[in-house]
Amino acid sequence: MIPQKVTLLTLGAFDLPVLRKFYQSLGWEETEMSSDQYAVFKTAGVLLSLFPIEELAKDAGIELTTSPDTYRPVTFAINVDxxxxxxxxxxxxxxxxxxxxxxxxxxxxxxxxxxxxDPENNLWEVAWNPASIFDERGAMISF
Structure with a gap:
């Protein structure tokens, strides 16, 4: 059986220093594994990593077909209390x-x-859902 959990989200970064600086300016804490080539931010539920998009495409074995001006068909969410x-x-x-x-x-x-x-057009929703339930770490466990 495949574990039912999401543990890491990686955004392919066209300009890693610019994208990293944006998330730093939100006040998000990085992990000790962050470097000039790879950045990892702590969140309540998963780690958010930034990795050069060319390297991510190569690692996945796919051809890069997007640009920083294109919105990706994925939305991340920050749910608030x-x-x-x-x-x-x-x-x-x-x-x-x-x-x-x-x-x-x-x-x-x-x-x-x-x-x-964000600066590379990754979509984020900020939402309050009156039915949301969070655990002690702030991770949403139900809504």
Whole structure:
């Protein structure tokens, strides 16, 4: 049986120093394994790593067919504890240079949500879901 868990998310970086600096400016803590060639940030549930996209494509055995101007068909999410945290989080992301794609607004499903893109157009949602349940580390375990 395959373990039902996600432990590491890796973003292929076109410009690793710029992308790394963006996540550092959000105040995210890096692990001791980070270097100029590879950056790893701690989050509540998984590690987020940044790796040069050419090296990632080579490692996966695929041809690189995207550019930094293209949105990827994946969205990451930062779920917060209170609805007003969506707004304050988006303001901090804006101050750090994130591109706000959708301003905070109430969602049809009863929560609050907003979207931003990092410097390489990786999509992120900031959301508050009134049904979310987090463990003691802050990892979402249900919604």
């Amino acid at each position: 209170q609805p007003e945290q969506v707004d304050t989080t988006i303001e901090e992301i804006r101050d750090a240079g994130g591109k706000i794609l959708r301003e905070p607004s109430d969602a049809f499903w009863g929560g609050r949500t907003a979207y931003f893109a």
